[in-house]
């Protein structure tokens with residue numbers, strides 16, 4: 710497994726070992742021991758899966774408030790996404806900064822999203838399925854969002870016509886968001 714650090718501290722790209730042969734491939738998509746050996750030690754307790762039928766679906770930017778903040782380990786089963794994480798840790802030197810990475814069924818890359826980050830993605834192709842592990846249960850009362858197109862962030866979403874949920878059309882800008890991460 711290869712771990713690639715990102716400019717936002719604690720966020721990482723993970724590249725599992727892929728065993729290809731004439732039939733296709735096999736990979737251990739998650740191995741707790743190998744993760745721990747690479748300094749990634751989270752007690753993931755819930756697996757999530759979403760399907761987006763069209764390209765241009767944007768889900769996010771979501772986070773759960775403390776004490777229900779989630780670490781997320783994101784991967785793409787089919788299709789491709791432009792995955793974005795935003796640092797919302799108030800004391801972080803990279804507060805308000807974001808990075809975008811492409812995760813796809815072809816690059817098989819995974820993204821580790823630490824607590825204190827808002828997370829979202831834009832699908833790049835139809836019928837994209839995203840799987841992710843979280844280390845805290847879903848908590849509707851702590852579920853929050855930041856507007857995907859906050860002008861202060863300038864996220865370069867790869868779509869000219871975002872397909873959004875009702876909820877994702879109504880989030881506040883970062884400057885107005887309820888954040889309780891130090």
Ligand SMILES: Cc1cn([C@H]2C[C@H](O)[C@@H](COP(=O)(O)OP(=O)(O)O[C@H]3O[C@H](C)C(=O)[C@H](O)[C@H]3O)O2)c(=O)[nH]c1=O
Pocket residue numbers: 757759768769771828829830846847874876
């Ligand atoms: C997140 C979640 C949702 N739900 C229910 C709540 C709604 O009835 C339905 C759809 O939820 P939502 O519209 O929040 O789903 P997404 O827009 O895909 O949001 C997710 O995608 C972005 C990119 C994230 O990073 C978040 O983890 C997560 O919020 O599933 C559950 O039952 N359990 C859950 O853990």
